[in-house]
């Protein structure tokens with residue numbers, strides 16, 4: 001786990017992002033504020049095999065720009081990197097690099113959609129947010145990891161995380177959210193409920209609003225999930241498989 005905060009990072013923490021290493025195949029999902037230095041602490045050469053981004057909000061994609069610069073200026077010899085994301089992510093990046101060709105570094109593939117990337121079948125499913133958001137599921141054989149990105153409660157979540165070994169759901173739990181007519185973010189209790197609905201083997205909650213009581217969020221999610229949930233934490237490593 002590279003980061004656990006929603007919106008902006010708390011001191012010493014980072015925003016959304018995690019890295020998956022599957023038999024040496026390196027996939028990164030989301031690169032929010034302050035995630036890139038943490039990623040490079042694990043993989044100093046920045047040699048990744050693929051990147052997937054859920055949506056264009058900067059707490060999920062701003063450090064993709066840092067990764068672009070690192071590869072463009074620092075490692076031009078590295079091959080183009082498959083980038084799976086809603087098209088808006090590329091628009092944001094292009095605004096930061098108006099005079100440089102992004103495809104020199106990235107090989108973009110639009111989400112939602114389904115792709116084979118290395119050992120993974122990678123699927124992006126549309127979920128409701130203020131901007132287009134793709135929940136992402138990666139599956140290798142029997143093992144699946146699923147991640148909501150930012151979303152309101154939606155039946156698609158049960159499909160996204162169906163019997164996943166690890167289902168990561170956002171639990172922004174922001175005051176007043178549940179009174180909105182259209183829901184674009186989740187509470188911890190809802191995250192627990194959708195994790196149970198999906199039949200996920202393990203549930204992790206993330207995207208904690210700065211200042212939120214994380215212990216209370218974990219308790220609320222666990223009560224709905226029916227057993228203990230994991231909480232995203234900078235530097236946390238979770239084994240996959242049985």
Ligand SMILES: [Zn+2]
Pocket residue numbers: 006007016057059060150207
């Ligand atoms: Zn967010």
